[in-house]
Amino acid sequence: MKISYQEDTKVFRLDAAGMTYAMSVTDEEGFLSHLYFGAGLGDGDIRYLTRTQEMPWLASRNDRDRGSFLDAQPQECPGNGLGDFRSSAVTIIDSKGQRGIQPLVTGHRIYDGKERLEGLPHTWCRDKSEAMTLEITLKDPSVGAELILCYTIFDGLRAVVRSARIRNCGEQAFTLTKLCSCSLDFDYTGQRLLTLNGSWGREKRKQILPVGIGTQSVSSLRGISSHQAHPFLGLLSEGADQEQGEVIGCNLVYSGNFLAQVERSQFDVLRMQMGIHPEGFAWTLAPGESFQAPEAVLVWSDEGLGGMTRTLHNLYRNHLMRSPWLHRERPVLINNWEATFFDFDLEKLLAIAKRAAQSGVELLVMDDGWFGKRNDDNSSLGDWTVNEEKLPGGVKRLSEELGRIGMKLGIWFEPEMISPDSDLYRAHPDWAFSYDGRRPCRSRNQYVLDLSRKEVRDAIFDQITAVLDSADVAYVKWDMNRALTDVGSHAEGAEAGSLFHRFMLGTYELQERLITRYPDLLLENCSSGGGRYDAGTLFYSPQVWTSDDTDAIERLTIQEGTSMLYPLSSMGAHISVSPSQCVGRLVPMTTRGHVALAGTFGYELDINHLPEADAAMIPGQVALYHRFGELMREGDYYRIASYQDNHLFDCYEVVSGDKTEALLTWVQVLCEPNRRSKRIRVPGLDPDRSYRIEIADPAVQDDRWDGNALRSEEIECMQSFLNRDISGRTLAHAGILMPKLRGDFRSVLIRIAAV
Ligand code: GLA
Numbered sequence: 148m149k150i151s152y153q154e155d156t157k158v159f160r161l162d163a164a165g166m167t168y169a170m171s172v173t174d175e176e177g178f179l180s181h182l183y184f185g186a187g188l189g190d191g192d193i194r195y196l197t198r199t200q201e202m203p204w205l206a207s208r209n210d211r212d213r214g215s216f217l218d219a220q221p222q223e224c225p226g227n228g229l230g231d232f233r234s235s236a237v238t239i240i241d242s243k244g245q246r247g248i249q250p251l252v253t254g255h256r257i258y259d260g261k262e263r264l265e266g267l268p269h270t271w272c273r274d275k276s277e278a279m280t281l282e283i284t285l286k287d288p289s290v291g292a293e294l295i296l297c298y299t300i301f302d303g304l305r306a307v308v309r310s311a312r313i314r315n316c317g318e319q320a321f322t323l324t325k326l327c328s329c330s331l332d333f334d335y336t337g338q339r340l341l342t343l344n345g346s347w348g349r350e351k352r353k354q355i356l357p358v359g360i361g362t363q364s365v366s367s368l369r370g371i372s373s374h375q376a377h378p379f380l381g382l383l384s385e386g387a388d389q390e391q392g393e394v395i396g397c398n399l400v401y402s403g404n405f406l407a408q409v410e411r412s413q414f415d416v417l418r419m420q421m422g423i424h425p426e427g428f429a430w431t432l433a434p435g436e437s438f439q440a441p442e443a444v445l446v447w448s449d450e451g452l453g454g455m456t457r458t459l460h461n462l463y464r465n466h467l468m469r470s471p472w473l474h475r476e477r478p479v480l481i482n483n484w485e486a487t488f489f490d491f492d493l494e495k496l497l498a499i500a501k502r503a504a505q506s507g508v509e510l511l512v513m514d515d516g517w518f519g520k521r522n523d524d525n526s527s528l529g530d531w532t533v534n535e536e537k538l539p540g541g542v543k544r545l546s547e548e549l550g551r552i553g554m555k556l557g558i559w560f561e562p563e564m565i566s567p568d569s570d571l572y573r574a575h576p577d578w579a580f581s582y583d584g585r586r587p588c589r590s591r592n593q594y595v596l597d598l599s600r601k602e603v604r605d606a607i608f609d610q611i612t613a614v615l616d617s618a619d620v621a622y623v624k625w626d627m628n629r630a631l632t633d634v635g636s637h638a639e640g641a642e643a644g645s646l647f648h649r650f651m652l653g654t655y656e657l658q659e660r661l662i663t664r665y666p667d668l669l670l671e672n673c674s675s676g677g678g679r680y681d682a683g684t685l686f687y688s689p690q691v692w693t694s695d696d697t698d699a700i701e702r703l704t705i706q707e708g709t710s711m712l713y714p715l716s717s718m719g720a721h722i723s724v725s726p727s728q729c730v731g732r733l734v735p736m737t738t739r740g741h742v743a744l745a746g747t748f749g750y751e752l753d754i755n756h757l758p759e760a761d762a763a764m765i766p767g768q769v770a771l772y773h774r775f776g777e778l779m780r781e782g783d784y785y786r787i788a789s790y791q792d793n794h795l796f797d798c799y800e801v802v803s804g805d806k807t808e809a810l811l812t813w814v815q816v817l818c819e820p821n822r823r824s825k826r827i828r829v830p831g832l833d834p835d836r837s838y839r840i841e842i843a844d845p846a847v848q849d850d851r852w853d854g855n856a857l858r859s860e861e862i863e864c865m866q867s868f869l870n871r872d873i874s875g876r877t878l879a880h881a882g883i884l885m886p887k888l889r890g891d892f893r894s895v896l897i898r899i900a901a902v
Contacts, residue, residue, distance in 0.1 A: 166306075180199075226247070228246050234408065234418060242319035259276065261278045268686030290321055311440045333417055335415040345374050347374050349374075350708065351677065361411065367404055371678050372401070393447070393448065430642065430644065444462065463717075467685055468685050468717070472690075473689045481511055481749060517533060529571030543618040564628065587632065595631050599645075608661075612664065629675075676694040690747045693746065702720065718747065722749070744812070778810055806875070813895045829879060829882055833875045855893050861888055
């Protein structure tokens with residue numbers, strides 16, 4: 148790992164783990180040019196890559212050329228209104244109402260380690276030796292703006308974490324209207340664009356499209372990163388696929404409005420940008436004030452998408468997520484939402500908990516409906532006091548009763564919201580966002596709290612802590628169930644264009660206060676499922692609810708998209724009933740269990756109303772989770788086949804860091820007639836070791852027929868690879884032969900262990 152600046156060539160270079168990122172400063176004026184991002188380069192001068200020897204020459208040599216120069220030059224910090232007609236990285240309105248800005252390099256600083264970003268989620272290092280940072284200072288004296296572009300590399304990781312900060316160093320205020328977290332220009336060479344898109348209940352589906360001339364973007368203006376789009380862009384070089392070829396990924400460490408785009412210019416230069424969405428954004432900076440844009444993570448891989456995924460997982464597990472729970476085995480939980488919805492009381496909860504405890508479940512999560520007078524979604528958000536009619540003795544009694552049966556308690560909150568029918572709203576109607584003279588839009592019958600205001604945050608925090616202090620609460624589910632509309636504040640002097648971001652900062656601040664006050668609390672974020680499952684929330688909570696769709700087959704696609712970026716250890720995955728409440732599909736209990744093993748494992752059902760055969764499988768499933776939990780949490784993830792792509796089957800593998808053990812999950816979604824076995828290559832193992840393969844889940848081998856029990860002829864076919872010693876090299880290239888299984892929604896868990 149090394150960051151260098153060459154005085155004579157004016158080239159900045161960041162080198163880590165066989166990756167190079169390079170920039171240069173143009174001679175006379177000091178534009179910051181992008182030179183290169185990709186495989187590690189050899190030593191020697193690379194300034195020849197700047198293209199300043201080509202027409203149009205440097206801008207300052209001839210004012211007439213400036214426009215064409217800027218419009219063609221690969222840049223790192225394109226300004227606005229002065230000749231680059233592509234999308235700007237920074238835009239402002241100055242005190243005279245003028246918009247021109249072009250920051251030019253004035254200095255830089257290189258140091259070991261990495262600094263924190265106040266108030267925002269950010270990557271970090273434990274020790275200064277783990278990371279190096281380059282800060283480049285750029286100025287535009289005409290506006291009085293100073294920009295600091297920050298670049299951090301981490302030891303052993305093919306990633307560059309970027310961010311940008313702007314300071315008013317002049318004498319007049321100006322208003323910032325856009326600041327990208329990252330902007331870079333590089334050659335278009337036929338890359339395809341990968342994005343993750345979806346909707347409620349079907350989050351993070353892959354979409355891969357060619358990059359055409361013009362601009363392609365994904366964005367959110369919902370105040371959350373959203374179910375619909377995700378702050379991520381992947382660029383796949385020609386020929387790149389799951390495990391081969393070059394891929395560049397860019398992921399924003401932020402949970403609010405964002406814009407992520409690529410723009411292919413007339414000269415086939417690709418500009419990739421990501422940051423807070425500029426639409427409606429305005430942040431006034433008085434002299435001396437600064438604005439910090441969130442971080443964006445850039446990853447380069449020459450092992451296809453899989454390499455990008457493993458770099459992101461390692462970066463997030465080691466340099467973004469912080470919880471003491473991160474590397475710990477999480478309690479197996481049971482959540483009462485899909486079991487009871489709002490219709491529960493102490494007795495019902497305890498009945499669920501008792502049976503669950505007998506099966507090895509360790510934590511009961513009491514979901515929505517325990518507070519105020521909330522028996523449906525019409526009331527009480529904001530009134531975080533326990534409903535004693537449902538829970539006599541309060542949360543304290545519930546936690547004590549659970550303690551007696553060896554179970555811990557978790558509680559659901561939705562701290563950012565307020566019901567019009569709540570004591571809080573009646574006392575403080577001005578604490579909800581709304582525009583003067585307009586009735587705010589209700590979504591799920593609720594309004595959004597103006598968390599830009601400290602007094603609002605304090606009031607909510609005090610209510611939550613009163614509940615948490617009253618009992619032994621091990622876990623909190625922090626939910627957020629609507630998009631933001633009517634974002635108008637009734638606070639004195641509130642700047643309209645700053646509110647979406649201030650709301651996000653307020654939410655982050657509340658979560659920070661919560662985990663600081665309860666350092667051992669296991670926090671799970673949620674937003675109607677995965678509406679805010681992003682790198683930003685991972686800074687606060689080690690796990691996030693992935694989707695409200697808990698059907699195991701739907702989950703294959705949702706979990707594929709989610710785990711493409713985020714560690715399995717963060718992915719909330721629970722077993723729910725069959726037929727699924729979401730899609731009505733009948734899926735065997737073992738298959739549901741195998742799919743949920745890929746995340747933080749738990750149940751989302753009333754165990755007392757399960758078919759006996761399903762309930763009887765729970766202890767075995769819990770045992771599987773304990774057996775493979777650490778491997779799933781810490782291992783390297785390989786996607787082998789995608790049901791979203793092939794519409795028939797799904798397959799993925801997790802390999803331990805020392806390559807002594809792997810777990811392969813095979814799900815045959817649909818059975819086809821007259822098929823032979825499928826050859827499945829098993830990557831990631833030590834090529835020079837021998838491995839023994841066995842079926843990991845005894846439940847699929849016994850007689851209990853839940854639609855997924857292996858038939859004797861199926862086991863017979865698997866003898867081609869079961870209990871034999873096969874080398875890692877052979878497994879990687881020739882693979883194993885997975886027999887066709889009879890029936891739909893079948894699954895097999897395969898353990899591969901070094902001999
Ligand atoms: C959201 C969550 C669910 C559940 C409900 C409760 O939809 O995603 O898991 O907590 O809210 O209202």
